Amino acid sequence: MTLASAMKTHPPATAIKSARQHVFEDLWNTEEYREDCPGEDAVTEFLTHTQMPANAECFDYGCGTGRGGLMLAMLGRAVVTLVDFAENALDEDVRAITEAQPDRLRWLQADLTVAIPKVAPYGYCVNVLECIKPENVDNAIRNIMRASNHVFFQISTVEGPQNTTVETYQQWLKRFRNLGTTIHWSQSYEDTETGVESMCRFYISSWFDADDITYHGAVNVAPEKVLRNIRKNAKYKDKFQMVVPHQIQDTEIMMLCGGPSLNDYKDEIIKLRAEGMPIVCGNGTYNWAIQNGMKPSMQMIIDAREFNTRFLRPIVDDCKYFIASQCHPSLFEGMPEDRTYIWHVSGGTAEKNETADLIEECYDDFFPVPGGSTVTLRGLCLLRMLGFHKINMYGFDSCCSDSMHHAYTQPENDSKLSGAVPVSVGGRAFSCDAWMLHQAREFMTMMGTLGDELDLNVVGDGLIAHIIKTGYEMTLLEEENEG
Secondary structure, three states: OOHHHHOOOOOOOOOOOOHHHHHHHHHOOOHHHHHOOHHHHOHHHHHHHHOOOOOOEEEEEOOOOOHHHHHHHHHOOOEEEEEEOOOOOOOHHHHHHHHHOOOOEEEEEOOOOOOOOOOOOEEEEEOOHHHOOHHHHHHHHHHHHHHOOEEEEEEEOOOOOOOOOOOOHHHHHHHHHHOOOEEEEEEEEEOOOOOOEEEEEEEEEOOOOOOHHHHHOOOOOOHHHHHHHHHHHHHHOOOOEEOOOOOOOOOOEEEEOOOHHHHHHHHHHHHHHHOOOOEEEEOOHHHHHHHOOOOOOEEEEOOOOHHHHHHHOOOOOOOEEEEEOOOOHHHHOOOOHHHEEEEOEOOOOOOOOHHHHHHHHHOOOOOOEOOOOOHHHHHHHHHHHOOOOEEEEEOOOOOOEOOEOOOOOOHHHHHHHHHOEEEEEOOEEEEEOHHHHHHHHHHHHHHHHHHHHOEEEEOOOOHHHHHHHHHHHHHHHHHHHHO
8 A cells, every 4th residue: 555545634733732742852851861762672573573665654653762763764674754742852863864864764743642644554653652641542542543554562561650551461452452453463571580571562453444344344144143153152262272463474375265267277276285385265165175186274264154064074184274253153063173263253443343342251362353244355364464465366256257156166156146247347347246346345445454464466367356457557557647
């Protein structure tokens, strides 16, 4: 996502200084307070989890001296905007660089408790939230996540002279979760001498201001049945593992989707699998892979209906199974305990809903997975949470081909073909059922938020691939006209 595509309009920050602002400006006038700069120490961790591309724009929220942001600009080759509400926070040499090289390092005076007037895809916020008054913390997080889609937080969890919000890792985890953010990675740290928790770190993405229907998704069973499944499946929380965020990794994977073009690339998929590339499946692609002589590496299921048990048989050695807590309880029966994981579907809005309340009631620690209304769209968010970002997608068509809705028999969708309609995109006509159009729209909305976090290769010539291709060609044309 480019900075231009991410632009949002916000009211200007207030010009009235708060008492807290005066306190910090007084502190920055003392050399002792300037000696420590936690922002310098966390840069490497930030770069490890973001895989931020060169020349990406990043805000350093509550930058203080600016030395951390300067290191981020140098090591991360980023365009960094230093953000703080204290006029005198920056070191003099850092301020001089912002004046001499504003194309790489910039200064923005802003109060995080007030809407931030600019945006950037990435954010870096180290030892800041604990210095904000408890009643203002949620608002500050909202402002940060509206200005940056992907943000790294480091937070002190111990008492300190300026720490007005002292909370544990678990409390911060719950706060981020309740605000509707997606936690890609998190960790608690203990003091090596005392063994007491001293700080925590989070790398999260924001779904704020996104199309609400995308992140709630749609289910094809009654809500009360979903809730009943979630409650019944809570008995498995000590038997199976819970999905937790993982550090980002560069393992390249294949994700098999059920579109008709999957058959067109069968030989290519078999070759890549033979060379060792892992295969991630969803629903019927699991059996398709097995029938074509390939061993799935991972199977994902989100649908709450009982007939989905057929997508889990036969059980394959070494394959990992990711079954959503909203699935029918029968899906968990007979599954291998060491290779079955429970994950939770959740919306991405700040408002708590009945499903989120029930999950919180039934499970101790959980990391909700946002996304669209299909296993493919939810799966992309799940895979990113597991640390995968290099994904080759086969069969992600979102359209029919020769009256086929899937690459294999799936009778549940046969009755929907009569409702397929012709759709024109970029000069080409596609035949799409209503759920296919909905999936395509959700995908476009998701990529506006998650696009920076995924390196997708959508193989084929279906609707989704054509949307990506057409968008790219239009961008090139616009750039040529502007030149």
